[in-house]
Amino acid sequence: MSAPKQMLLNLRVEWTPTLENYVAGGNRELISRLRGLADPRCFDAVYVWGSEGCGKSHLLNAVSVMGRPPRTILSFTGLTAPAEIPAKPGALLLIDDVQDLSAEAQIGLFRLFNSARILGLSFLLTGPCAPLQLTVREDLRTRIGQSMIYEVQNLTDDEKKSALQRHARLRGMRLDDNVVHYLLRHGRRNLPSLMAVLDTLDRLSLEQKRQATVPLLRELLQTSFELDPK
Numbered sequence: 001m002s003a004p005k006q007m008l009l010n011l012r013v014e015w016t017p018t019l020e021n022y023v024a025g026g027n028r029e030l031i032s033r034l035r036g037l038a039d040p041r042c043f044d045a046v047y048v049w050g051s052e053g054c055g056k057s058h059l060l061n062a063v064s065v066m067g068r069p070p071r072t073i074l075s076f077t078g079l080t081a082p083a084e085i086p087a088k089p090g091a092l093l094l095i096d097d098v099q100d101l102s103a104e105a106q107i108g109l110f111r112l113f114n115s116a117r118i119l120g121l122s123f124l125l126t127g128p129c130a131p132l133q134l135t136v137r138e139d140l141r142t143r144i145g146q147s148m149i150y151e152v153q154n155l156t157d158d159e160k161k162s163a164l165q166r167h168a169r170l171r172g173m174r175l176d177d178n179v180v181h182y183l184l185r186h187g188r189r190n191l192p193s194l195m196a197v198l199d200t201l202d203r204l205s206l207e208q209k210r211q212a213t214v215p216l217l218r219e220l221l222q223t224s225f226e227l228d229p230k
Contacts, residue, residue, distance in 0.1 A: 023160075
């Protein structure tokens with residue numbers, strides 16, 4: 001009878017998106033603005049956009065846990081927001097992928113924009129493109145276009161390298177620079193995908209009792225992850 005597969009104890013650090021562990025790069029002004037949303041006296045409307053994997057959802061999830069207390073936070077995705085979006089006075093409303101809102105929810109969000117000052121509301125919305133290209137109602141697109149608009153700036157390779165090395169340290173993972181360089185050359189370019197590969201590499205090295213080397217990473221990328229066509 002073959003030996004049972006080794007069971008690995010889960011001793012890894014739980015990784016929760018926060019503004020502190022977001023690699024800001026060229027987005028420092030945006031991070032500062034998002035910190036201010038925790039203040040119940042803030043009545044900002046902020047719209048954040050960028051390509052897939054740039055970190056919009058990280059930022060929204062980070063804001064969703066930073067304001068309790070003192071501020072009530074209502075958090076939805078465009079697909080999960082109800083037709084009648086609740087409006088608790090003084091709340092901060094977060095909506096990820098605003099372009100996915102139903103027709104009824106778009107009407108509800110437009111009404112909340114109109115009554116925001118009376119209710120003391122703030123907004124943080126994310127989407128894939130600039131407001132002018134959003135596929136939402138014209139009146140809602142106009143309201144979003146009047147928000148403070150930030151395009152998430154992509155990280156440089158050096159910034160991605162620093163982020164991956166820090167992520168490895170949090171996992172207690174020994175990571176050679178050659179492994180990081182290979183991953184940046186051959187992995188997908190967005191940071192969440194790179195970190196997902198790194199997490200899988202760590203688990204694989206523990207299961208196989210092998211060091212996290214370039215040959216092991218190459219095997220992983222060829223069998224489990226789509227390589228960057230570049």
